[in-house]
Amino acid sequence: MEHTANYIGLIPLLPLVGAVVIGLMHMFTCTGKAFSEKLYGALACVGPVLSFFLALVVFFHLRDLPVDQRHLTHNVFTWFAVGDLKVDMAFLVDPLSGLYLLFVTFIGSLIHIYSIGYMAGDENFGKFFCYLNLFLGSMLILVLGSGPVVMFVGWEGVGLCSYLLISFFATDTENVLAGNKAFIVNRIGDLGFVLGMSVLFWAIGSGGFDYLSLKANTHLLTPGVGIAVCLLLFIGACGKSAQIPLYVWLPDAMAGPTPVSALIHAATMVTAGVYMVARFSFMYAHFTTAGTIVAWVGILTALLSAIYGMFQSDIKKILAYSTVSQLGYMFAGVGVAAYSAGIFHVFTHAFFKALLFLGAGSVIYALHHQQDVWQMGGLKNKMPRTYMTMLIGALALAGFPPFSGFFSKDEILFMALANGHTGIWLIGVLVAAMTAYYTFRLIFLVFHGTPRNQEAYDHAHEAPAVMTVPLIVLAAGAALAGVLNLPALFGGNMVVSTWLEPSLTEHHPHMSHGVEILAMLASVVAVVIGITIAYKKFGQGAEEPEFTGFAKLGYHKFYVDEIYNAVFVQPFKGIGSVISRFLEPNVTDSFVKFATWIYRKAGTSFKALQVGYVRVYALYMVIGLSLMSLFLSQSIN
């Protein structure tokens, strides 16, 4: 079975090839007569599906290996080697990346299938699938990369794809701006990533710059350097996974087509940051200070975006903020060294968030791109399948037992408590309540009560099968995925955690089941409270309220975007125009200009000396002569 490792290279390659093929086809035909959408769709799905099966093969091969040697590396070629720095284009499959591999390819394939339905009739059908394939390929490189540099390739690749996909409907400026915002903010994070890598390299990179060797050399790091590396890398994670202060791009990213929002900006890409922190668990576990900071940033992000979520009116925005908030949870998890829990939450979240987005997508699709929840209502009769699936998704998101979200989230909170971060635990519980609230606010507003926009309601209809089937599959996942990591409390044996054991550096604190039960109850209670409040307010349908005071602040996201704009963007542009309008012509260049001016002036004055009177010339001679003789009398004796 040794040759299995050689398949690994194919897994990211297939979608990339697909992307290139589709891209070329589209590029040459989009101005003339395009190929049929069927062809595009088929081509687009080949790559992802194949790599999903390959992933399965590799995964099971991995499972068959003994626990302590569960890692397959495939060194495709030496990327570049300069001095001590040697970077191989090599792929590593170990339990962590294996798991990630599975659900990235799985969800990826689902989204491709779904998109065939959703994007039908768009004149840039081909382009869309080109990007989608490209994205999947980059994501897989990110996951499989055997070292930080290769990971960075995928890292930037997905950034690019999200830019392209967000600004997919590029004719209207809003989307393009959103895309730019996403790319630039991601770049800010990438700066951190690059610097972190560099520091890491100079510290311990000379002994090999891939995870395994780095893990082996971690002990050589001094605390200062180590923490610096962790934090710099975390900046990168903040950019990619939309944490404070770089979360601003994610909500705008909803400008893209809904499948994109679902796939990229909920399920896979945004969790890259979490994955990265988990990848470097050997460092974050080693330098707990950094971990704690990560945890706090995460939980605060969760809180902040939960607050935003409670007041939004755009269905996709609500989901977007819930994503940010869930990401916060994940970081809190990996921050408190509950890596497996964090990853598990990524896993479950992928299901229910993708589900919710796609559900939202089919709702929007049904209402002809109406996204304002205050224009919906009572749709549960019109589109029952969507309703049911989304309800499951909502319960999972809210963390209502026994749905998947409950287990993963609760695991995180419990670990936080267990590792002594009581503050984080408290906030976490609070956020859980808020999450439940805004999730069900959404459900009630959309599906219950009475239609607010009658004619939109009348035209509404259930989505086609190609769209609902993925919904149902995902719903199943969202409902049941929790079982995979059933805590010992319920007689489970934490399959995922144990599976991830070899590639993560974490220790399971032992606390009495009593405490665990109490904690669990607390969060359940919080969830229930949240849901009831939501029902009280919106259960029987409510009209759009006038936001005032805190709600107004929340609705406007505390004006953070405006503040950023005023503090960073505008000054930046200002400086730019100052330089090019004023500094460049008048200051930087002025020295030269001044010199030439002096030169010319002196020239004209000398011109004036040529008076043309021969006597005066003789006079010059005599003056020169006398000055020279003075000079001589000075210099000689």
Place this chain on the structure above:
Amino acid sequence: MQDFVSLLPLIVVGAGAILLMLLAAFEKLEVETGALISMVFYGAAFFIQLVVGGGPQDVIFDKIFNGMLATSNFSMAAGLVIFGCGFFTSMSCHSYFGVNKFCTLDFYAIKMFSVCGMVLLTMAQELVTAFIALEIMSLGIYILVGYDRTRLTATEAILKYLMLGAFAGAFFTMGAALIYGGAGSTKFVAISQFIAANPAGQPLLIGGAFFIFIAIFFKIAAFPFHAWVVDVYDGASAPVTGFMATALKAAVFALFANFIALSSGFHGQWIDFLFWVAVLTMFGGNLVAIGQSNIKRMLAASGIVHSGYLLIALVAINAEQFTGSVIGYYLAAYAVGTLGMFAAMSYLGGSGEKRVNFDDFKGLAKVRPYSAAAITVFLLSMAGIPPTAGFMGKFYIITSAISAGQMALAVLGVVSSILSMWYYLRLVISMYFHDASESFETQGAPLATISTFVLVVFVFAIGLYPIVI
């Protein structure tokens, strides 16, 4: 016998001059033929010089007229340059006077006489001989400058030149007298022996040398004795200006070098003084040049700057084993460029020199691309852009200056050549980057044109294969 051999070129040219004067008696003889005849003689002299000077040793004949003249490789080289200048000037005169008819055969005769004076000057090893040679040269040049008796400007030019020249000459004589008083002789050899005997700066000597320097500074238009040069160049006719700018400068610098290289002690005394003169000359020249709108005046001013560079070389010479190779090479390089410029001016200038300003040459490249290209080459050579002769000259000078430890002087020289880019480029720009307003038609014989392109070849030839003397 050796006296005769070493003087042979001189004699040839002198004979040619006399012959021309006699021929001048025949009315039917064309002026053009005069030019050709003189060219023949210059050529002959040039080759004789080449043959005689071909020897490897440094000083060939050091005891001519018991030490009044001496020919070294350096003086030979200077002589070659002078003959060359005479030759090419005759070529450009040939065309020039085809258009501006005020020439007679005597013109060429006088020119050859002054060449004699120049060559004598390069060999002079005795002050009064030098003075006489200087005067032979100058008297000839005076006449050439004012040859167009009908033009007031020419007359004014000769007035200024003559008056100030005589003024400077008086200084020379006074200096000679003082040195004679100090050293008891006016022969360079004796003077150097005297200095070697009593190195303490002897006031009479210093004063005398100073006066002689004044005179020389005047001739090479060092700052602040430069004022005349702009006006005189402007007033004189183009070929003559070219002749003055090159041959005269070569001769005088030959004398200057021979004199300053008397003995290292003497040279050492004057280094600081020359340093400042060089600096002032370079920058003063640039400042004069930048303001000019007339090309001849600009070239005159740039001539001042080049004198400054040559002064750098003089500061840097090593008086112990003086070869003068750097100076010789620079003189040749400068001569080629300048002669080319004036040759071009003399056939492009038209009758009565109606094209002399920068603006008159606008769009030349559109109408006469080759002439424009040639002029550009000369300008680049003067500016010292490789691979022209001017570059190698500048390179040698900087090298010698730095080897002599005169880093500051080298840098200042470089700075001044940066400044000089300005007015050289200005002409290129007006030739190339503007549209032609006229058709630059030229009549008259094509010799000047030919000489221009021959000189272009020389510019590159000397630049790429620098014959280090």
Place this chain on the structure above:
Amino acid sequence: MIQDYLILSIILFCLGILGVITRRNVFTVFMSIELMLNAANLAFIAFSRLHESMDGHVLAMMIMAVAAAEAALALAVVILLHKHKGKLDTNVFSLLRG
């Protein structure tokens, strides 16, 4: 003893210089130059007396000869100037300037 001669010649020389830079009449200027040359000659003679060699005298002769030649040319120029402008004021002749 020699000093007196020297002083005299220096005085003459300076007078010449003064003449050149102050006077505007062409004739006067040229005469001033002659004065300077003669000052030089005087110095030569005096020095040759001092060194008891005849070189000085010879040199003086030479210089006189040259000065004569120069003078001849000067006169020609003077005539030329007079033909052009009818006056010998050097300030009149300042077309070439700037």
Place this chain on the structure above:
Amino acid sequence: MFEYALSVMIFLPILAGLALVLFPLRGQVARTVGLIVSIVILFMGIEMFIGFTGTSGMEYVQNTPWIESLGINYALGVDGISLLVLMAAAILYPLVFFVFDTRTKGFYGNLLIAQGAMIGAICATDMVLFYVFWEIMLLPIFFMIGLYGGANRLAATLKITIYTIAGSLLMLAALVYVGVSYHQQFGKWTFDIVQLSALDLGGGYAVLAFIMFMIAFAIKTPLFPFHTWLPDAYTEAPTSATFVLSAIMAKIGVYGIIRFVVPVFEIEFARFAMLLSLAGVVGMIYCGIAAISQKDMKRLMAFSSASHMGIIALGVFCMNVQALTGTLFQIAAHATSTGVLFLFVGLLEQRMKSREIGDLGGIAYRAPIFATFFAIAMLASVGLPGTNGFIGEFLIILGALKFSPFIAVLAGTTLIIGVCYMLWMFQRVFFEKTNEKTAEFQDLTAKEMLSFLPVILLILAMGIFPQAFIKKIEPAASQQVAKLFAMSQAQVADTAVPVSDQNNHKN
């Protein structure tokens, strides 16, 4: 057969160019000649690259005495340091002849002369020879901008010419100083860089000479604050000239620093490294920010190019093998991406008769191929992994961090700034709505596409398989760095000695 290759590569274009300039030919004939010559050079370049072994020594060496009295030789050679620069000069040229066909013979002649001179400057291992070519390089540019440039070309021409010549004349004095001090230390004249690197100048006049060298190269590169000639020149110059300037000529400035300054002035270099790298970084940020607010596409590109040159130069000053290799790689990478971008801007201008960003929009829909190519080049220039831009920038930042974290952080901002102006421009030009101007924008013709395709592929290939290039340049780089360190370590201890030596020499 291949031993005179370098001479051929130098003089074939120059002679052909002169022929074009001098003999009366029609523009199309001239173009064909130029095309043929440049393709010949291209193949010779490729052949040379393949044949290059990269064992950190000079290859294809050629050395004949020129001026014995001063030990000046006609010495050519290629090593890891000059290889990629040479490739940039040799390979990209045919594009120009393929894409633009509206010029006169004089223009093509000048282009060829420029190529020959640049190759000469790159291959020369003798300082004086280098200087000669270095100066000749300028003349064609001078004429190209002055004759075929934009509206206010005269000012631009004068500016670039005076600037550059000022710099190079200072360099002339400096290199003579180097030669002389070699003469004084070792008693024989030479300007061969290999032998000169035995020198270790410091203190006294060496500082002055070093500064003069650096000014010359800083102007050509250009380093902040000597960049002020650049925007005007790049904007006014005809596209092909801008291409030559930005893609190749600017690189020769950096190359000159590596080749001629570092080996001779180890001590001074080590001493000034911090200041210089600051200049590089500040320039990068300054020009980058300036680019953001440009209305004219070409001007924006000009600033972006200047900004990148800052980062490229930084790699030299960091004095470690990663950064140096990064620079050498980035020189070629940036040549491809920026060169192509400038040519694309030229195409846009040709088609739209306007470079104003405001006038354009929505081109991506009219011209997907053009847009894709442009996007790839753009992403390369913002250093996206998978394109060649990433490798260089990453290595440089990595090295900069070793040199000084502060510098590294500043340098890292290039990731952000670059994206800012590029995306903004891309949005305004290729996205958004089409207007009546861009509505009938023609996509790349087959010919154009085929001529650009190789470069685009090269961009990707260099990004995905950089090792093929790096393994040829890395040995030379590491060798130089090692030497630099040995020298500067040895000297920093007793800097006093050479200083006093200098003083003795000058009296």
